[in-house]
Amino acid sequence: MTATIRDVARRAGVSIATVSRAMRDPSIVSAQTLHRVQEAASDLDYTPSQLGRQLAERRHAANGIVFPDLSGPYYAEVVLGYEAVASELGRAVLILATHGRPAAAEMVTRLAGRCDGLVVLGPTVSDTVLLGLAARGVPLVTAARPPVAGVDSVSAENAGTARALATHLADQGARTVLFLGDPALSSDVQERLAGLEAGADAAGIGVRVLPVSSMDEEGGARAAEGLASGDLPDAIACANDELALGLMTALRTRGVVVPRDLLVTGWDDIMAARYAELTTVRQPLHDLGATAARFLDDFIAGRRSEPRHEVLPTELIVRSSSSPAKGDNQ
């Protein structure tokens, strides 16, 4: 068995209190005692038990982060930004992927019992669950999902850039735009659609909506199959890049040439979008996670006043999928 503080105390001929003090703050122990304790500790290869410490201090020194998935580049990058800041602040990071499981609520609640605070990303659990946690006093920050009353949130701007996207498509000569994605699925999608519609209205062009079975390449490919060849829109704005990529690939096999026959845009600016020459919107993913981590830390440390809701800026990236003029290069 591994050595405990009592073993060290016995060996050094001091009390456990002294050992504890020597470990946490060497300056409050006499030089001689310190030396004896350190000797005993290293002899026994002693490492203070984090559990004992945490129980006594009544803090976990850990934060949790909950996300739907990690297979896309999206959440991975957010998690990474989060981890970078959290570990800098000396907190461990617990992750939980919900994968749309129905037991998600229970899993999140259990997770909340293991950490000092939680960041919840995207469509993972219902607002009810979050309100329940907040009521129990669990420090909470949401990211990439609609703000919940009284809970800090961080998200990326949607409507404004979507509006700019509509303007861009109109500038490229599009008269009819199809929005590919299910607004019911997430508030981000809703906001993107709303912005797109606003921009389209202003430019005097029309927007139709086509829901998808899933927000991945497969969903995009399926949507492509469903499009009537005779009646293609001028442009298809997809709710994310994966949809757009799947769509473009499927369209190509049908002989539709992008952007000549049809403009296509995505959202997220994942790495593959660059190589597919896909026009898209870049989000500050890393920052999203990092900001969430800082908000959470402020909250835990009691430095927050009112709930904050930060919206980070996004950027339209025009590539050749929506802009024949851009040629084949970026």
Place this chain on the structure above:
Amino acid sequence: MTATIRDVARRAGVSIATVSRAMRDPSIVSAQTLHRVQEAASDLDYTPSQLGRQLAERRHAANGIVFPDLSGPYYAEVVLGYEAVASELGRAVLILATHGRPAAAEMVTRLAGRCDGLVVLGPTVSDTVLLGLAARGVPLVTAARPPVAGVDSVSAENAGTARALATHLADQGARTVLFLGDPALSSDVQERLAGLEAGADAAGIGVRVLPVSSMDEEGGARAAEGLASGDLPDAIACANDELALGLMTALRTRGVVVPRDLLVTGWDDIMAARYAELTTVRQPLHDLGATAARFLDDFIAGRRSEPRHEVLPTELIVRSSSSPAKGDNQ
């Protein structure tokens, strides 16, 4: 303050032992008592403290996973596979990204104190650190790095598929192959190079090695600049996809046409490789993580006998970057 087991016991008029029993195994408590305890617990909104429980049970019910980074799709996918299995086994997952920081060893050691076991991926900490942890009795599994004596490991096959890759390049008519990547950087790279050389030898073609400054797109782009225009090899085999993608993009701006002038291959089969039509090698990333999680669990549960070293199969994916015949489609 949140309710403790003693509050519940007092309210239900029973001892804390009874409350504990009622919470963990309702069947060993009389129906009447159970009801009273449950009532009291729900009145007080009682949730057992994980910390108290963990200390008493002397287990964390959590595993850690250490990786260099999460920005590429590589580790993200492995982590995800790991998380899926671990959470199924009822264990929380703690993550730690080392980012090549020198303090990594200390961070890993601290992490080890918070979980029942650890999976260590790739170039994160030295073998010495791992041996130290193993000696302290920390259950350990390594993945995507060379096996350490006495420690379970999981990795993906390198040499065999690299050999197949060399054969493929020779079949495509390449006489000279340049390997792009620094073998000193990781054992995976070493093995890939060794396999490539073996295959090239067998096919009677030559291999040169060009180290890179970094294993990302930037590194690939820099390497492209360094190539003498007059003296291009027939093929460039890159140590990973990002290098290959960066290289191809840079070559294109120089007017070099792939695959007409030069064949290029990567390794990993990240999503962007598909869109760039890059020949590459697919690794079972999700499986890598999942297998590591199972190994670790077996170890912790005491079900292991001898250290195991599993090598998962990989698959050569030929696309048009190395195969003019493939045309522009996959």
Place this chain on the structure above:
DNA sequence: CCCTGCTATGTAACCGGTTACAGAAACCGG
């Protein structure tokens, strides 16, 4: 020389659970 104040240390009460052990109550067959 005594009193005061400071430093270094020990004692013991936590933190919030689990569980070995023991005792009480109820139930059983003979």
Place this chain on the structure above:
DNA sequence: CCGGTTTCTGTAACCGGTTACATAGCAGGG
């Protein structure tokens, strides 16, 4: 009606730390 089980519950000792409070020793000022 009695001894032996079985079932349920309580007592108390952990798990491994932190820390409030008490105390001893010692230096310094009056």
